[in-house]
Amino acid sequence: MMVLRACFTSTALACFWPAFLLAGEFAYRGDAREIFAADMRHDDPAERFVESNLHLFAEGRYTSGGWSATASLLGRVEVMAPRGTKTRYRVDLYEAYIRRSGGDWAFEGGERVLRWGVMEYLSPTDALNPHDFSQLTDPDVEDRYLPVPMLRIVAEPEPWTLEAVYQPFFRASRIDWAGTDAAVYRPSLTSHFGLPFVDFSQVVGGSAEDHLSGLVARDPDDNPAKGDAGARISWRSGDLDLSAVYLYKRDPLPTFNFSNGAQALNPAGLTPSAALLADQGFFPRAHLAGGTLRWVFDSGFTLKGEGLYKSNASFYDAQLFLVREPELQWTAGIDYDWNLQHLFTVEYAQDRAVHSGGRSFFARDRVQHLLSAAAILNFDARTWSVEFKGTTIVNQHAYFIDPRLLYRPTPPWEFALGANFWGGFGNSLFGLISNNDEIFVSAKYFF
Amino acid sequence: MNKVPFLLLLLLALPCPARADLSAREIIDKSILLDAGHSVLAEARMIQTKPNGKLRSRTMRLRRKTDGEAELTRLDFTAPADIKGLSLLIVQRPGGEADQYLYTPALRRVRRIRGSLKGQEFADTDFSYEDMERKHADDSDYSLDGEEALDGRPCWKITATTKKRVRSQYGRTVSWIDKETFLFRRIDLYDRGGTKIITIRSLGSELILGIWTQTKLEMDNLQKGTKTAYENLSIRYDGPLDSSLFTVSALGQ
Numbered sequence: 001m002m003v004l005r006a007c008f009t010s011t012a013l014a015c016f017w018p019a020f021l022l023a024g025e026f027a028y029r030g031d032a033r034e035i036f037a038a039d040m041r042h043d044d045p046a047e048r049f050v051e052s053n054l055h056l057f058a059e060g061r062y063t064s065g066g067w068s069a070t071a072s073l074l075g076r077v078e079v080m081a082p083r084g085t086k087t088r089y090r091v092d093l094y095e096a097y098i099r100r101s102g103g104d105w106a107f108e109g110g111e112r113v114l115r116w117g118v119m120e121y122l123s124p125t126d127a128l129n130p131h132d133f134s135q136l137t138d139p140d141v142e143d144r145y146l147p148v149p150m151l152r153i154v155a156e157p158e159p160w161t162l163e164a165v166y167q168p169f170f171r172a173s174r175i176d177w178a179g180t181d182a183a184v185y186r187p188s189l190t191s192h193f194g195l196p197f198v199d200f201s202q203v204v205g206g207s208a209e210d211h212l213s214g215l216v217a218r219d220p221d222d223n224p225a226k227g228d229a230g231a232r233i234s235w236r237s238g239d240l241d242l243s244a245v246y247l248y249k250r251d252p253l254p255t256f257n258f259s260n261g262a263q264a265l266n267p268a269g270l271t272p273s274a275a276l277l278a279d280q281g282f283f284p285r286a287h288l289a290g291g292t293l294r295w296v297f298d299s300g301f302t303l304k305g306e307g308l309y310k311s312n313a314s315f316y317d318a319q320l321f322l323v324r325e326p327e328l329q330w331t332a333g334i335d336y337d338w339n340l341q342h343l344f345t346v347e348y349a350q351d352r353a354v355h356s357g358g359r360s361f362f363a364r365d366r367v368q369h370l371l372s373a374a375a376i377l378n379f380d381a382r383t384w385s386v387e388f389k390g391t392t393i394v395n396q397h398a399y400f401i402d403p404r405l406l407y408r409p410t411p412p413w414e415f416a417l418g419a420n421f422w423g424g425f426g427n428s429l430f431g432l433i434s435n436n437d438e439i440f441v442s443a444k445y446f447f
Numbered sequence: 448m449n450k451v452p453f454l455l456l457l458l459l460a461l462p463c464p465a466r467a468d469l470s471a472r473e474i475i476d477k478s479i480l481l482d483a484g485h486s487v488l489a490e491a492r493m494i495q496t497k498p499n500g501k502l503r504s505r506t507m508r509l510r511r512k513t514d515g516e517a518e519l520t521r522l523d524f525t526a527p528a529d530i531k532g533l534s535l536l537i538v539q540r541p542g543g544e545a546d547q548y549l550y551t552p553a554l555r556r557v558r559r560i561r562g563s564l565k566g567q568e569f570a571d572t573d574f575s576y577e578d579m580e581r582k583h584a585d586d587s588d589y590s591l592d593g594e595e596a597l598d599g600r601p602c603w604k605i606t607a608t609t610k611k612r613v614r615s616q617y618g619r620t621v622s623w624i625d626k627e628t629f630l631f632r633r634i635d636l637y638d639r640g641g642t643k644i645i646t647i648r649s650l651g652s653e654l655i656l657g658i659w660t661q662t663k664l665e666m667d668n669l670q671k672g673t674k675t676a677y678e679n680l681s682i683r684y685d686g687p688l689d690s691s692l693f694t695v696s697a698l699g700q
Contacts (some may be wrong), residue, residue, distance in 0.1 A: 029531045029552065061700070066691050068700055099700060115556050142555055154696045158538070163696060236546070239562045296562045298614070381497045381673065382571055411503065411527035437535035445530035 024064025030072075032056045033444040040421075040437035051438075052079040057094070057143070070110075071096040074143060095147050104156040111147040114165065116232055116245055117306055118292045124308035124317035125245045125290050128165060128230055130173035130252030146171060161234040168227045173252040226250075226285070239296040245308070247288040287311035300324055323374075369394040383408055387418075391430075398424020398431050414444040471605045473590035476627045478622075479584055483658060484684035486512040491679050495643070497572060498672040505530060506680070512688045516541045518581065519693035524570065532572055534698045537580050544614070545580040550698035557698050564615035573645075573668045573675040577616060585688075586613040587620075597623050597632045611640075628652065628659040644670050656684050 035053040059072035071093040079087045097110025117123020129145045150167045228249030235242050290308030297303070307318035372391040378384070385406040392399045405416035419439040424431035469477075489509040496502055505527065512521040520537040524530045532552035539545040547560035565576040587607040595604050602623040609615045618639040623632045630652050636645040651663035664677040691697055 029528065031528075063700070066689055070700070101689075101694070101697060101700075104694055105691050106691065106694070106696050113555075118556075118558070120554065142553070156694050156696060194536045236559060241559055294559070296564055300563045300566075302564070380499065381495075381503075381671075383497075383501075411529050414529065426532075446531070 024062055024067075026060065026062050029447070031444055031446045035442040037438045037439050037440035039435075040439065041435055049080045050066070053077070055143070059095070060315045066101050068099045068101075069097075072100070093147070104158075106154045108150075108152040108154075108264035110149065112150050112152065113145045113147050114150075114152070115145070116243070116292070118241075118264070118294050118304045118319060119306050119319055123292075123306055124319065125243075125292055125306055127245075127247055127249070127288055127290075127308060128167070130171050132174045133173050146174060159236040161232075163232045163234075165230045166227060167229070169227065169248050169251070170226070171252065176390055184205060212305065230287075230288075241294040242291065243293075244291040245289065248285070249288065250285045251310075256313075368396065393430060396425050398422075400430050412446050416440075418440045418446070420440075469603075471591035471603075472584065474591070474603050474605060474624055474629070475584055475589055475607070478624050478631065479530065479581065480587075484656075486510075486685055486688045487682065488686055488688065489679055489682040491677065493551075493572060493678075495675045496674040496676075503527075505570075510688055510692060512690070512693070514690060514693070519690075520579075521693055522579070529571060532699070535576075535579060536571070536693060536695065536698055538693070539581055542583075547576055548695050548698060552699070555699065557695055562614060565614075571674055573666050573671065575616065582615075586610055586615070592621075594626070595623060600632065601626045602632055630659055630661060644668070650676075655682060658684060 033053075033055045034053070035051075037049075037051045037053065038050070040050045054075075054077040057072065059070065061068055061070045073091060074094040075089075075091040077087065077089050089384040093111060095111055095113055097108050097112050099106060099108045101107070104326050114128045115126050116128070117126040126145070129148055129149070132144045132146055148167050148171050149169050151166050152163065152165045155162045187324070228247070230245070230247035230249060232243055232245045288310050290306070293303075293305040295303045304321040304323065305319065306321075307316075308433070309316045370391055370393050372389070374389045375387070377386045379386075385408075387402075387404040387406065389402040389404075390399065401421040402412055402418065404416055407415045409415075417440075419437075421437050422430045422434045423437075424434060487509065491507050491509060492505050493505045493507070494502055495505075506523055506525045508523045509520070510522075511518065513519070518537075518539040520539070522535045522537075524533045534550040535546055536548040536550075538548075544561070547565070548557050549560055550557045560576045565580075567575060569576050569579060587609050590606050590608075592604040592606055595602055599648075602625055605622050605624060607620045607622070609618055616638060617636050618641060619637040621635040621637075623634075624630070625632055630649060631647075632649045634645075634647045635643055636647070638644050646667045646669065648665045648667075649661055649663070650665055651661070653660055660679070660682060662679045666675045666677070668674070
């Protein structure tokens with residue numbers, strides 16, 4: 001509660017500033033990172049890039065009593081060369097929220113990113129926030145979450161944690177359609193449908209033509225203006241942590257439904273706007289249910305499990321991860337991920353299904369079995385680190401490899417030399433972005 | 448004493464007339480359980496010397512309060528910048544293993560530190576998570592090995608052997624406890640195999656608001672070849688501390 005300080009104190013400042021502002025504390029932190037990356041291959045030689053990415057993250061927090069106010073910014077400057085040199089600037093408000101806490105409860109309101117998962121790479125239960133897919137090769141995966149306005153209430157009666165979240169406004173994931181290093185539309189692979197997206201035959205499988213001929217419009221009832229909600233309950237006992245998650249929300253990734261004559265959506269075949277898609281209700285709402293577990297063994301290993309299922313059957317994801325946790329001289333883990341997860345979902349329906357309630361069917365080859373491995377070796381009290389992360393989609397012969405060498409000479413600085421390699425069948429998740437191979441060097445400064 | 452918790456080295460307490468007939472367990476009880484105030488707010492600095500001679504300095508804020516029978520401790524690193532924002536919450540309830548929650552700014556997530564994870568080094572320091580919490584006196588068997596003078600001060604020398612059922616990286620500790628203040632002056636820590644791995648020495652203590660407080664410590668990690676100097680920059684007892692600071696959801700705030 002803001003209470004104005006009485007005016008008989010000695011300073012003029014104190015006359016006008018609320019007492020809690022004078023009594024509080026300000027803290028900040030952040031980092032700046034410059035990455036130079038060179039593309040190793042691309043569809044079109046004209047798009048072979050040398051790329052410079054400057055990232056800036058800054059967060060400030062004011063705390064007084066049980067109140068706190070937090071604001072953070074995420075800025076990026078991307079320059080691509082040598083052909084068709086282009087520069088792209090982007091500064092996003094990353095988070096901005098107020099928190100009120102008292103004892104074992106807290107209330108928050110504002111732009112917020114919430115992470116409910118236990119995995120270290122795109123946890124499936126981190127479903128409250130959309131993602132920024134415009135930086136597919138961004139080394140800091142945590143920066144890919146986009147904030148959403150939300151109200152959150154937390155109660156923590158030991159050993160439980162109860163959370164409820166309401167998001168009054170919808171925000172879609174960010175995707176670069178064309179013209180950047182992370183674009184998903186490949187000009188050289190323009191589909192014969194004239195559609196503005198990645199080659200549809202690769203998305204829905206070899207028989208895409210048959211499916212597309214039967215596409216129908218989706219019920220426009222999926223209005224993005226409606227709010228989303230979610231809740232989580234966590235429980236801790238001994239060496240075991242469990243949580244259950246439920247959400248009723250809209251998918252932040254677009255689903256493309258097409259009325260007869262799909263070309264009418266965008267005859268030009270270029271740069272569709274997310275707004276256009278949203279107006280037509282292409283972000284379907286669904287019930288999502290899932291959970292996490294984390295179990296620490298006496299051997300020093302931790303077993304993590306996480307899963308999420310969406311009621312309209314467009315998505316399920318289950319992961320198991322056996323890992324030695326970080327802060328060791330070495331860290332290693334093996335992750336098995338069984339999911340149906342699309343960069344995009346293309347819904348197509350057979351007539352009978354549509355008439356009986358509009359259920360959607362998906363190409364069966366989109367089920368993915370992922371196997372990942374990660375290892376980190378630290379030397380000289382973590383002055384040097386060698387990291388390796390690799391993932392293969394076993395049933396699609398696809399892979400992603402991320403080796404990295406880190407050097408930390410003095411505390412504020414961190415340098416890295418690394419690479420990202422993607423590959424696989426054209427209709428696989430990694431195959432779709434296989435032409436983003438790159439090597440990079442980076443310098444990071446913490447403040 | 449099976450081991451002296453690092454945080455409590457700050458908090459150990461009131462002068463108490465030494466008695467000749469105290470048993471080893473009674474000395475340990477007095478050393479661990481002396482009144483350290485209802486709450487503590489301290490600023491501290493840790494300087495680690497790496498095997499190659501390089502120095503690394505860290506500063507931190509330590510807050511502790513009692514809440515009923517529970518003891519709540521929160522430690523927040525404030526510098527250098529690459530570790531700023533890292534927070535550890537320790538919830539110690541009577542009769543059970545302490546829960547620890549670590550917030551890592553880089554991942555922006557909280558994870559619970561339990562069981563075998565407590566033997567790992569904490570935040571790239573010479574201390575382990577286990578060193579951060581209070582251990583139960585019942586977890587060890589004690590023997591009084593006589594009296595020795597250390598730095599000119601008379602001390603009891605006590606060996607604590609960790610019971611087999613207890614999860615700890617340490618199998619044995621040997622402590623020299625000041626007969627006047629009940630503060631330790633030196634502790635040698637041995638692993639389960641009987642190898643001495645750590646030595647902690649007290650380099651300074653002060654009577655602050657009637658509470659004996661360790662102000663300077665030095666730890667030698669004999670395995671890693673590193674040395675860590677710990678120094679209290681400021682300490683305040685019995686000030687107000689908001690309970691809402693000591694919740695999992697408050698970490699990272």
